[in-house]
Amino acid sequence: MAHADDALSAENARLKTRVRKLKKKLKKARASVSAQNPGPAVSPLAPKSGFPAIPTIAGLRLSAVSAGVKYQGRDDVMLAELAPGSVISGVFTRSSTRSAPVLDCEAKLTALPSVPEAGLAIIVNAGNSNAFTGHAGQQTVDDITGALANLMDLPQGHVFSASTGVIGEPLPPQKITDALTDLRDGLAPERWAVAARAIMTTDTFAKGAWAEVDLDGHPVRIGGFAKGSGMIAPDMATMLAYIFTDAAIVQPVLQDMLAAGVQTSFNAVTVDSDTSTSDTVMVGATGRAGNAPITSADSEAGGTFAAALQGVLQDLALQIVRDGEGATKLVEVRVTGAETDADADKVARAIANSPLVKTAIAGEDPNWGRVVMAVGKSGAVADRDRLSIRFGDILVAEKGWVAAGYTEDAGAAYMRNQELVIAVDMGLGAGRATVWTCDLTHQYITINADYRS
Amino acid sequence: MAHADDALSAENARLKTRVRKLKKKLKKARASVSAQNPGPAVSPLAPKSGFPAIPTIAGLRLSAVSAGVKYQGRDDVMLAELAPGSVISGVFTRSSTRSAPVLDCEAKLTALPSVPEAGLAIIVNAGNSNAFTGHAGQQTVDDITGALANLMDLPQGHVFSASTGVIGEPLPPQKITDALTDLRDGLAPERWAVAARAIMTTDTFAKGAWAEVDLDGHPVRIGGFAKGSGMIAPDMATMLAYIFTDAAIVQPVLQDMLAAGVQTSFNAVTVDSDTSTSDTVMVGATGRAGNAPITSADSEAGGTFAAALQGVLQDLALQIVRDGEGATKLVEVRVTGAETDADADKVARAIANSPLVKTAIAGEDPNWGRVVMAVGKSGAVADRDRLSIRFGDILVAEKGWVAAGYTEDAGAAYMRNQELVIAVDMGLGAGRATVWTCDLTHQYITINADYRS
Numbered sequence: 001m002a003h004a005d006d007a008l009s010a011e012n013a014r015l016k017t018r019v020r021k022l023k024k025k026l027k028k029a030r031a032s033v034s035a036q037n038p039g040p041a042v043s044p045l046a047p048k049s050g051f052p053a054i055p056t057i058a059g060l061r062l063s064a065v066s067a068g069v070k071y072q073g074r075d076d077v078m079l080a081e082l083a084p085g086s087v088i089s090g091v092f093t094r095s096s097t098r099s100a101p102v103l104d105c106e107a108k109l110t111a112l113p114s115v116p117e118a119g120l121a122i123i124v125n126a127g128n129s130n131a132f133t134g135h136a137g138q139q140t141v142d143d144i145t146g147a148l149a150n151l152m153d154l155p156q157g158h159v160f161s162a163s164t165g166v167i168g169e170p171l172p173p174q175k176i177t178d179a180l181t182d183l184r185d186g187l188a189p190e191r192w193a194v195a196a197r198a199i200m201t202t203d204t205f206a207k208g209a210w211a212e213v214d215l216d217g218h219p220v221r222i223g224g225f226a227k228g229s230g231m232i233a234p235d236m237a238t239m240l241a242y243i244f245t246d247a248a249i250v251q252p253v254l255q256d257m258l259a260a261g262v263q264t265s266f267n268a269v270t271v272d273s274d275t276s277t278s279d280t281v282m283v284g285a286t287g288r289a290g291n292a293p294i295t296s297a298d299s300e301a302g303g304t305f306a307a308a309l310q311g312v313l314q315d316l317a318l319q320i321v322r323d324g325e326g327a328t329k330l331v332e333v334r335v336t337g338a339e340t341d342a343d344a345d346k347v348a349r350a351i352a353n354s355p356l357v358k359t360a361i362a363g364e365d366p367n368w369g370r371v372v373m374a375v376g377k378s379g380a381v382a383d384r385d386r387l388s389i390r391f392g393d394i395l396v397a398e399k400g401w402v403a404a405g406y407t408e409d410a411g412a413a414y415m416r417n418q419e420l421v422i423a424v425d426m427g428l429g430a431g432r433a434t435v436w437t438c439d440l441t442h443q444y445i446t447i448n449a450d451y452r453s
Numbered sequence: 454m455a456h457a458d459d460a461l462s463a464e465n466a467r468l469k470t471r472v473r474k475l476k477k478k479l480k481k482a483r484a485s486v487s488a489q490n491p492g493p494a495v496s497p498l499a500p501k502s503g504f505p506a507i508p509t510i511a512g513l514r515l516s517a518v519s520a521g522v523k524y525q526g527r528d529d530v531m532l533a534e535l536a537p538g539s540v541i542s543g544v545f546t547r548s549s550t551r552s553a554p555v556l557d558c559e560a561k562l563t564a565l566p567s568v569p570e571a572g573l574a575i576i577v578n579a580g581n582s583n584a585f586t587g588h589a590g591q592q593t594v595d596d597i598t599g600a601l602a603n604l605m606d607l608p609q610g611h612v613f614s615a616s617t618g619v620i621g622e623p624l625p626p627q628k629i630t631d632a633l634t635d636l637r638d639g640l641a642p643e644r645w646a647v648a649a650r651a652i653m654t655t656d657t658f659a660k661g662a663w664a665e666v667d668l669d670g671h672p673v674r675i676g677g678f679a680k681g682s683g684m685i686a687p688d689m690a691t692m693l694a695y696i697f698t699d700a701a702i703v704q705p706v707l708q709d710m711l712a713a714g715v716q717t718s719f720n721a722v723t724v725d726s727d728t729s730t731s732d733t734v735m736v737g738a739t740g741r742a743g744n745a746p747i748t749s750a751d752s753e754a755g756g757t758f759a760a761a762l763q764g765v766l767q768d769l770a771l772q773i774v775r776d777g778e779g780a781t782k783l784v785e786v787r788v789t790g791a792e793t794d795a796d797a798d799k800v801a802r803a804i805a806n807s808p809l810v811k812t813a814i815a816g817e818d819p820n821w822g823r824v825v826m827a828v829g830k831s832g833a834v835a836d837r838d839r840l841s842i843r844f845g846d847i848l849v850a851e852k853g854w855v856a857a858g859y860t861e862d863a864g865a866a867y868m869r870n871q872e873l874v875i876a877v878d879m880g881l882g883a884g885r886a887t888v889w890t891c892d893l894t895h896q897y898i899t900i901n902a903d904y905r906s
Binding site: 005009011012016018019022023025026028093094095096097098131132133134136169276277355356359362363365368369372375380381382383384385387397399401402440441442444445446449 | 812834837902
């Protein structure tokens with residue numbers, strides 16, 4: 001009897017494994033069937049809590065209107081107004097074919113005094129990127145920012161702009177200039193969600209984040225929003241982010257903090273390795289919080305503020321990956337033990353951008369051989385016998401081979417999670433880097449291979 | 454006890470029903486998938502003429518057998534034997550996690566005298582790459598090449614090997630060593646197609662090419678075969694190519710010609726930017742053609758031979774792209790007018806590896822904005838206003854904007870061709886580069902996201 005019992009138990013265990021595998025295969029087969037169906041209305045990786053309740057920031061007002069640049073029935077132009085005394089910093093795409101608004105922002109930022117006397121404005125439209133539009137592109141930027149400067153009684157050098165959408169098509173300024181009065185009249189401190197939605201292209205959810213810190217007894221707020229890598233044809237993978245704070249901080253320090261902060265946030269995420277002609281991140285500070293002005297990142301207040309800013313930048317950057325086209329998995333690639341940080345970054349990006357790794361993740365396949373391949377092709381110094389690979393806490397490979405206790409079942413079970421960590425230790429030094437990406441799915445192809453008509 | 458038994462039996466029955474139902478559902482779902490997205494038995498880009506009739510080469514014999522390494526019912530081990538007096542050269546993957554056979558080949562090639570007295574042999578298996586298999590991997594290489602050396606009465610340093618297939622699993626040498634006698638007994642000069650088929654993994658067609666040139670009155674033949682980027686899980690994107698000639702040529706010149714030749718052939722093709730741990734190209738020369746030995750690439754004979762070798766290398770390399778997973782379009786990316794050749798290469802690869810460009814091609818979308826984006830992200834020196842883009846002969850964009858006479862209809866009509874040329878002129882200098890790639894389709898995802906069980 002006990003013998004029969006054992007045999008049955010063993011068979012049942014086998015059957016359970018079989019059921020699990022069949023379910024998995026069925027899920028995959030069905031996913032392929034639905035590959036040509038429209039994608040989900042909202043990314044499965046979107047934050048469950050929705051758009052956050054970002055508090056108002058003294059000296060900041062936001063607005064949005066529907067100007068009909070391309071989309072109908074939704075807001076497509078956003079305006080942010082910063083009160084006199086505000087400072088602003090920005091980082092932009094390194095693309096050598098960057099758009100007219102990006103070139104304009106860079107020039108204005110360089111020319112702006114560190115403490116501008118007048119206020120500042122940022123205007124952003126969705127639907128047309130005004131990129132690769134020849135010299136007419138700059139004229140359009142001049143027309144829009146000039147008209148807004150007039151209306152708001154600001155120097156034109158204080159009016160920044162960005163455009164996201166189709167490339168190579170003229171952006172007629174009139175649709176936008178006609179909407180400026182409504183845009184200005186709609187300005188209000190609490191309109192975060194409205195502003196965030198107006199700059200979306202094919203994003204499936206609006207992205208916002210905020211933080212509050214105490215600087216010498218004064219609560220200081222940081223809030224911001226972003227749009228991401230909705231690259232449905234013919235749009236580009238444009239990433240835009242606008243962050244505002246009531247902190248008092250001198251401009252060069254804010255600029256340095258932003259430049260440092262993007263390295264481990266916006267520059268550490270990749271959906272498909274493509275770089276937009278329009279990527280823009282700007283941070284404006286109104287100085288109304290009452291804190292003693294931050295004049296160094298090394299001071300206690302400076303460190304506290306920089307950490308909070310970094311948290312907001314990273315939150316927004318990860319939301320962009322969560323909205324990568326067709327994404328069903330959020331993947332953190334964590335590389336340690338490289339000879340240098342630069343080597344670690346090479347390895348992390350080689351893994352995060354590898355189509356073979358990303359398709360394996362889409363298929364929930366613990367295919368660690370592809371991770372080995374990506375390490376090998378990265379160009380970083382590597383020693384096969386010192387390398388170790390973990391999926392989450394599971395040691396998968398070490399000493400040049402599969403780890404002794406590793407089982408394919410354990411790997412496969414881990415890969416079913418929606419959020420994954422692939423950790424590689426190079427075993428060589430102290431170099432480290434972390435990059436976030438998503439999987440590469442049928443839906444990505446469906447979205448991006450669609451003809452534009 | 455009886456109670457537990459009953460419960461187990463009941464569970465057993467339930468599980469069996471569940472398995473049966475799941476199998477049925479899976480069959481149905483898969484039927485829908487294959488109806489919707491059938492992977493072609495043979496790539497639509499395969500040469501219409503089939504495997505070429507490569508002439509025999511004096512001093513070369515080929516063989517293949519079925520050793521059951523992984524595949525059943527097909528040959529999976531190939532042997533090439535080069536007569537005494539032959540010389541050999543090779544280039545290998547630059548991956549830092551390269552396989553045991555690659556490391557072994559590199560070491561043997563370095564140690565080999567320029568004119569080996571004894572003959573040479575190359576043995577290749579498909580089904581297991583013997584990569585990332587720790588120190589056991591080298592032992593396997595020693596066992597296989599040692600046994601073959603004994604059998605063929607060759608120094609072990611004259612026996613080269615390669616393995617392609619699953620990564621990280623031990624390659625048991627016995628299956629292969631058991632097959633060596635049959636393999637040797639099957640050696641014959643004309644077995645090109647048999648050899649080419651034996652090294653295939655998920656290639657959809659065998660790849661061969663040949664050329665004949667006259668060197669001082671002597672016909673000299675070059676023939677070869679390759680396997681490509683069939684990367685179906687869990688195989689790697691391994692590219693192997695073996696080329697043979699009866700030319701008399703000194704080894705260092707042959708090595709230099711090969712190293713130069715791969716730059717514009719195997720190193721100029723990309724399916725998905727991923728690099729294998731096993732990529733190998735070897736050229737063996739038997740010296741039986743009767744030509745005066747080639748001692749320089751700069752001589753007339755040297756130039757003629759190098760050009761013919763280059764033609765064979767490029768033919769094989771393009772066949773690999775034609776068999777890229779899911780490929781429906783062969784794309785030549787031709788960059789001219791860059792500041793340097795290196796810059797042109799950066800631009801060409803940025804375009805050829807861009808998922809956004811490749812999905813647009815799959816969708817037959819003349820999305821030139823994505824080409825602009827790829828130029829911009831390449832890191833090469835670019836001036837938006839000097840850049841021009843052509844699809845075939847159609848001028849699409851110039852002077853920083855869409856070309857005056859360009860119509861979307863003309864672009865769309867061109868994109869329906871099976872073979873496409875994307876030409877970018879940077880307008881800056883004399884730097885040029887050409888890279889070949891294929892499109893990125895649903896079928897690529899289906900192949901590579903499949904779970905390995």
